[in-house]
Amino acid sequence: MRFFEDIGIGDRRELGRHSFTADDIKRYALRYDPQLFHVDEAAAARSHFGALIASGWHTAVVCMRLFIETQRHIAAELAARGEPAAKIGPSPGFRNLKWLQPVYAGDTISFASEVLDKRPLASRPGWGMLVMRNTGTNQDGALVFEFEGAIFVERRGDP
């Protein structure tokens, strides 16, 4: 992660893409969200979705993984320039997670993250809070997923 001071409101970053295969969808859902329209193609075909769809939690955690991988790339880029990377602290939670459209088997979702707000944390010296809007968009350009998450990010510290 870049340091709190180096991040601006409105900064946007592509996090990468993920193709949700039927196997991928069923494997995740069997373990964590075993509803029929996530684990059984025939039952999903008879549901109002008409075909197998990913668990909404699966979509969310793929976004999370890509976010972390993106932060690692940023840290590696900074390291290559001899610059330190900021630590990411815990997330206190998020707001307004929306599953706007189904994610069907075979869909490829592009994830992105945009900084909505930032503020220093009086209660945690050395840290600031970012509010990010994270989104997933399918191959047809339809927004399928979004949430506003808060994370703690390290500050450069006193000059």
Added chain:
Amino acid sequence: MRFFEDIGIGDRRELGRHSFTADDIKRYALRYDPQLFHVDEAAAARSHFGALIASGWHTAVVCMRLFIETQRHIAAELAARGEPAAKIGPSPGFRNLKWLQPVYAGDTISFASEVLDKRPLASRPGWGMLVMRNTGTNQDGALVFEFEGAIFVERRGDP
């Protein structure tokens, strides 16, 4: 699930408990949330958490799984009495997910679900929407996790 008409605001149900082992925490996080304090005990000990903690997403999906398993138990109980069970539809999303306290390796979290609101859906005849508050409480009685989720539930239909 019971039918929309048979569910009351304030209804509360225990969903069950889950013990988060270090292996369980690391296995989930390696795949979906590979931050150091979720996957590496030594690094976690040096972090401000002081020990390995579960990914917040891991806590959330364990709650989801227990919710689905609870609905299956309810459906089985209804079936044993010769009564039909209601279908659960998709969730449009949720609000105000909060990770209030860390979930450490070895913690046992008890999950529960309470109905905050219910209303018929004009846009989907035959379905109603429930707003549920889902919570996780650790073995010391501390609330560690909560979110408000909306789900669609089948109505009994016209009499």
